[in-house]
Structures are given as C-alpha cells and as structure tokens.
Amino acid sequence: MTNKKRIVIKIGSSSLTSLHGEISRRKLKRIVEEVVELKEEGHEVLLVSSGAVAAGYRKLGCVDRPTALTEKQAAASIGQGLLMEAYSEYFLSHGYVASQILITRSDFSDEKRYMNARNTLKILLDRGIVPIVNENDTVTIDRLKFGDNDTLSAKVAGLVDADQLIIMSDIDGLYDSDPRKNPHAELLLNVHEITSEIEDSAGDPGTGVGTGGMKSKIEAFKITMASGIPAFLGKSGIKGLIGDAVSGTAKGTYFNPSMAGDGLDHRKQWIAFNSGPEGSVTVNDKAKTAIVEHSGELHAQHVLNVSGRFKHGAVVRLKDDRGEEIGLGIVNYSSEQLSNFRGLDVTGMDGNAKAIVDSEGLVCRLDFPMPAGV
Ligand SMILES: Nc1ncnc2c1ncn2[C@@H]1O[C@H](COP(=O)(O)OP(=O)(O)O)[C@@H](O)[C@H]1O
Numbered sequence: 001m002t003n004k005k006r007i008v009i010k011i012g013s014s015s016l017t018s019l020h021g022e023i024s025r026r027k028l029k030r031i032v033e034e035v036v037e038l039k040e041e042g043h044e045v046l047l048v049s050s051g052a053v054a055a056g057y058r059k060l061g062c063v064d065r066p067t068a069l070t071e072k073q074a075a076a077s078i079g080q081g082l083l084m085e086a087y088s089e090y091f092l093s094h095g096y097v098a099s100q101i102l103i104t105r106s107d108f109s110d111e112k113r114y115m116n117a118r119n120t121l122k123i124l125l126d127r128g129i130v131p132i133v134n135e136n137d138t139v140t141i142d143r144l145k146f147g148d149n150d151t152l153s154a155k156v157a158g159l160v161d162a163d164q165l166i167i168m169s170d171i172d173g174l175y176d177s178d179p180r181k182n183p184h185a186e187l188l189l190n191v192h193e194i195t196s197e198i199e200d201s202a203g204d205p206g207t208g209v210g211t212g213g214m215k216s217k218i219e220a221f222k223i224t225m226a227s228g229i230p231a232f233l234g235k236s237g238i239k240g241l242i243g244d245a246v247s248g249t250a251k252g253t254y255f256n257p258s259m260a261g262d263g264l265d266h267r268k269q270w271i272a273f274n275s276g277p278e279g280s281v282t283v284n285d286k287a288k289t290a291i292v293e294h295s296g297e298l299h300a301q302h303v304l305n306v307s308g309r310f311k312h313g314a315v316v317r318l319k320d321d322r323g324e325e326i327g328l329g330i331v332n333y334s335s336e337q338l339s340n341f342r343g344l345d346v347t348g349m350d351g352n353a354k355a356i357v358d359s360e361g362l363v364c365r366l367d368f369p370m371p372a373g374v
C-alpha cells in the first residue's frame, strides 16, 4: 500500500480496566484486534500501554489500586509480566509478535541511550514486530518518573518519527472546559495551537484509575505539535475508532501541527523534551535579542549569572534578567568557566558566539568564545 503509516497508540489504564480497576482481558483483546487490522493494512504500530499497576495490585494483596509508590512499584512488577503475557498471546493468535520495552526518564535524559532506544525500536518496527512500551515503574523514584504515559507516548512518537500519535482515553476528545465541572462544555474537533485557554481548560484525571488527566495529554500534544506529528484523542472501546482515527474520520479531537513532518529534529527534540537541564545561565537583554531574534552576537560578557554545576556539553536553561526562560541550550563551557567569564570584556576576540535557535526560540546553543587568560 502507498499510504503506509507509522502509528504510535497510547492505551491508558482506564481503557484496559474493568469498573473495579482490574485488567479486562476482553478490552485488551479488542484493542489487539484493532491493531491487527492496522497491521493487515500495512501500517507499522507501536503501543505505549499502561496497565501494569492495574494488572498486579490484587495479586499483591491490595483491595484497591495502591497510591503509595512502593506498593505501585511492587504491583507493576507483578502486573507488567501479566500484561505482556496477555498482549503476546493475543498478538500471536493473529500471527504477530509483540515485544516489551520498559523505559525510565533517565534512559531518555542520556542522549546515547535515547538514540540507542531509537535504533532498537526502528529494527523492531522494520521487522513487523509490535513494540509495547511502558514506563519501567519498578525502578523509578517519584522525582525521576515520566509519571504518566501521555508524555512518554509523545516522546516515543518523536523518537521513532511517527506519522501519527493516537491517545485512547476514557473521554471522546478535548472539551473547551472540564466536562465534569461544566455540563455545557463543547468538544473541540480540530486544534491547531495549544493556547493558554486550552491549557487552562485541562483538568485532572476523571477516574481513580487514570493518572495524567487532560493536563498531561495537553503536555503530550505540545510535544507532538513541536515535533510536527499529527495526533488524535478519542474514547477507547468504540469499535473501529482506531482505524477511523488513522483515516481521519473518527469522532474526537485532531491536533494538527502547522507543518506536519517538519518539526524539531531528534537532537532538538532531545534537548527540548528529554535532556533534563543541569543548571541555568542568565544573560542580559543584548544577548536575549541575539538569541530570540537571531540578530546581534552573543558574547561571554553578556552572562549575568550562572547557577548549578555543569560540565561542557550540558544542557542548561537560558534566562533573562527577570528570570523568564528564553530557551534551552548546550553550553560549550563548564559552569566554572562561564562564571569566570562574567563581566569580562571579550569583544574583538576571534570566533563570535553563535546561538542556534529553533523557530519557537526553544533550543539554542551557547558557543561563547573563550576569553584570553581564563
Ligand atoms: N478539558 C477537558 N476535556 C476533556 N476531559 C477533561 C478535561 N479536563 C479534565 N478532563 C478529564 O480528563 C479525563 C481523562 O484523563 P484520564 O483520567 O487520565 O484518562 P486515561 O487514563 O484514559 O488517559 C476525562 O475523563 C475528564 O474527566
């Protein structure tokens, strides 16, 4: 087929569980059947599936879904295997092989591991396997968790150059306000930009089973928009919805980036969404203009303050003198060296600093010239 797509589908816990919050094999089987239909049409499909905690908490001896981190991790360690067993069984019954990939945020904050994950996923997709990604819940601590699979799915979609991200939820799309609080809330069919109104309208999870709510979905769609990947949000459990989402006829919300397929490259995606900045550099207004408007030069004496300890090559936040974030950048000097540059007059030196900024001023590179005698 000519219109073969690479599709990432995020399945939330609420799409896989019964009313009591336990895994529903019936729901899981239906999802597999819909994915198989896409595979039969020639599409490549990668699943980001939640459900490990839901699949394991009863066997851990908990009556309800646990809230304590250690219990959730223990439940996930039981449930992840059971979840994969069910997926494998159903995919194999249709002749497809599923594979498990468990990711932590620190895997993604290391650029080499991030790129390595990309290579592995690429081979799996090339060979017709259905990779099933989840956060590696058992080993991550709260501070270093993705926490929700919404943003993870958007980052994975960017990583594998997906043509579309589909997020299946317990609601049929994004409303202009939280439908639980406003019965007159209206469904938005097409979103071209994540405005501040949209951000304000996004509330918390609808059930005790979901973790991210609409807030984390909006964070996810911000990532797909910047990465140039079209995305869809719809309600799971409706027969044929996944296929319709791919063909563009499903009921739900479509998030259309202005330039599909022309978003941030992988390096910039990594800097912007995965790197985890290690410190910050405050610059004066001259430097801000140089960076944001691509006009003027960036000099070392424009550095007003350096905070945090970082090495050459680290990603840092770049701030103006009011503390507002201008962007993110890779520094080519350590925090110690940059601190020493402060206030030095280095004009007239060879090799002016360069600032490389993406179209939204999101990512830049701070190539400060090394002043003599530092
Ligand atoms: N503006 C909004 N539009 C749609 N749903 C919203 C909005 N704000 C909050 N929500 C809530 O977010 C829920 C979906 O997120 P979540 O509970 O995390 O589900 P899932 O686990 O299926 O991803 C909806 O059921 C709804 O109650």
Ligand SMILES: N[C@@H](CCC(=O)OP(=O)(O)O)C(=O)O
Pocket (backbone or CB within 6 Å): 011, 012, 013, 014, 049, 050, 051, 052, 053, 054, 076, 134, 135, 137, 147, 148, 149, 150, 209, 210, 211, 212, 213
């Ligand atoms: N990684 C966890 C779920 C995290 C999560 O994002 O859940 P959800 O909001 O239901 O998609 C698990 O497998 O149980």
